[in-house]
Amino acid sequence: CLWHCCCLFLLMGEQNRVPLARAKRYAINPLGYKWEHFNITYKITKFPNTLSKNDTRKAxxxxxxxxxxxxxxxxxxITKPNKSADIIIGFYTFNHTDCWGSPLHPCFDGLNGELAHAFLPPRGEIHFxxxxxxxLGKSRFSWKQGAWLNDLVQVAAHEVGHALGLWHSRDPNALMHPNATYTGQRNVAQDxxxxxxxxxxxxxxxxxxxPWARLGFCERxxxxxxxxxxxxCDLCYEPLDAVTTPTSPPANVKIKVVPRGKVVGFRCGTKNTRVPPKVSWYKDGEQLVTSIPGYISIKGRDLRIVANEFNEGTYTCRILRRGSVVSANSWAIRLKPERSSNNS
Structure with a gap:
């Protein structure tokens, strides 16, 4: 099972990977959205069918x-029905809220597939x-049910990270890594x-x-x-030497310079094939596993993004047949410089 940046997916089969172009590390949402207060409230408005209310609340x-x-x-x-909360949590099926009306907000897809997704502050929503x-317990496959039994604690902990403002981490040991469920990571890591x-x-x-600091404990x-x-001791943050700069995009990349907020679409390969190809999408060398609500939408051969600082980068689609790459296309997205409001 694989995590998505703001969605969690359960996938079967082998993953095709390309080398990472950047150092492994956490990622904060591009606009720096976060809660402006520390005492955050949450409310569960719809409960799951397979778990009791008490166990759901506990998880x-x-x-x-x-x-x-x-x-x-x-x-x-918050348990009172007439009182609001910062983060609203619910368990839904198929179309919910406005997912059919918004191409960048994925609908649920039934058993397996997408498990959950979350939205950044201040929207404050987590959907399962x-x-x-x-x-309530570790994920495992049930032969009796013929389906995966999903650990609500693990899925919820990852989605809470998104609801607090975190994107996916590039550290494979992190709870916020997109493959956290695949690796069994259940707890927050240093990243x-x-x-x-x-x-x-x-x-x-x-x-x-x-007193400890005055005794020199910060160093000793x-x-x-x-x-x-x-x-x-000023040890809160990642050391700067752990961050490396991205590598330059390949020379054969098609460069698109677009204004901020524009929806940009890409199509991989051609439709006129007897056997539909297997398509993989990558951003800056890292595979895009699922859609990201409000930012990236993936549907087979089609990819759509909203142009902003987070989505700047190089997008590559690879077409595979019988396990071999038969073609690849790349596009580099750059934001068009905004005109100054002051005319001199």
Missing amino acids: IRIAFNKWSDVSPLTFTE DNHEFWI DIWGIQRLYGCLDKKRVCD RRSFMKKHCPQR
Whole structure:
């Protein structure tokens, strides 16, 4: 099963990969959207068919706690029907909210396939596919049901990361990596901590951090202080030397310069084939597994993106037949410089 940037998918079969063009690391949403307060509320408005309300609430609470343990954020469930909350959570089937009316907001697809998706702050929504078999426990395949039983804690924890403002990480050990369910990652890793603290800062967990720092513990006991006093020792964020610059796009790439906000479409290959080809899409060398609500829509041979800072980059489609690449096309998307409002 594979995670999508704001969606989670369950896929069977071998993945085709290309080498990463950038260093593995967390990614924050391109516009820096985040909650402006730390005491965030959430509300479950529709419950799943396969899990009791109590177990659903427990799984969602555990998922939120994974992030409150490593950030200044606190999360409180709202249960009163007439009271609103920051993040609305629901289990839906097929068409829900406005997914048929918006090409960049995917609908659910029944059993298996897409499992869940989330939206950035301040929209604050997490949707789960109610056709799935949700459980409180590790994901596993049920021969009796003939379907995957999906760990709601793991799926929810990944989607909560998106609802707080995180994109996918390039670190394969991270909870926010798109393949987190495939690797069995259930807890936040150091890369996830760097990402969430880059957005919201960090907290010292001990009251004696100042005396320890004055004793030189920030230098002499760095690992200890990083765990208990990251703010006092300025150890909250990823070191700058861990970040590398992207490599240049290939020379044969078609370059498109487009205005911010424009929807750009690509089509891979031709339709006139007896056997539909297997198409894989990549951005800057990393495979795009699923659509990203509001940013990227993938439907077989067709890819659509909204031009913005996050979506700038090189997109490549590869057509495979019998396991071999038969053709590939690439497009580089660059934002058109905006005109200054001041006319001199």
